[in-house]
Amino acid sequence: MKYITLFILSLVFWLLLTFKLTLPNIIVGTVASGICALFFGRFFITNVYKLLQPQRYFWLLVYLVVFIWECIKANFDVAYRVLHPAMPIKPGIVKVKTTLNSELARTLLANSITMTPGTITVDIIGDNLFVHWIYVRSDNPDVYTRMITGKFEKYIKNIIE
Amino acid sequence: MIAVILICIGVLFNIFGCIGLIRLPDVYNRLQSATKCVTLGCCSILLGAAFHFGIGDAFFKSLLAIPIIFFSSTVAAHALIHGAYHFGAKLDKRTVKDDYKDSVK
Known part of the structure; x- marks a missing residue:
């Protein structure tokens, strides 16, 4: 099931990216998305029915607003x-x-951390993320954990899990 | 008009990113400026291009390129910083904390 979902998603993506509805284009797109689905299907989410639940999209929108705001703040911070x-x-x-x-x-959390003010994820070992921080604001683990992950974790939990 | 403003902001942030690449002291800090400023700069330029061409194929293509740049640049930054650490690139002398050192061994 997840192979078929990934195939459909990548075909739609291909058609949007090339933006032509001619027969050769559709054939090439089908072959390319077939190969993608075959190789990368096992990394796709296991329960595809989660894609049909509307409340996840609502949280995705909220998350995007928060994320873009954080991203702009990050840029001014680094530029300063x-x-x-x-x-x-x-x-x-x-x-x-x-x-x-x-x-x-x-993965989504690590990507969000990379785009927020002054932090880049270096590695994940077990439950621990290692984050390079350009300006370490506090020495207390609880405080900086809340500063780095607190903003995103609850939204990501609502979106994916 | 809005397209021109967005493209100018994008170019400005790309310049900031490049200045950071030269001024900051070590690999890790340079990657910070390279990923953040340049990603937002490129996204802003693409958004400007989308507004410039209006609804059409260029619009959808530039909007689709934004998430691709986002994911590829964050993953690339992670791969580079991880690789740099394992290669043995030195942290700058102003570094105050290194929790990662104990966990790698």
């Missing part, structure tokens, strides 16, 4: 640190614990 003559940086790698369980949710 770069342009400031003294360069106010205090970098460090911190360990952050996550409560998310599925692989896809963790």
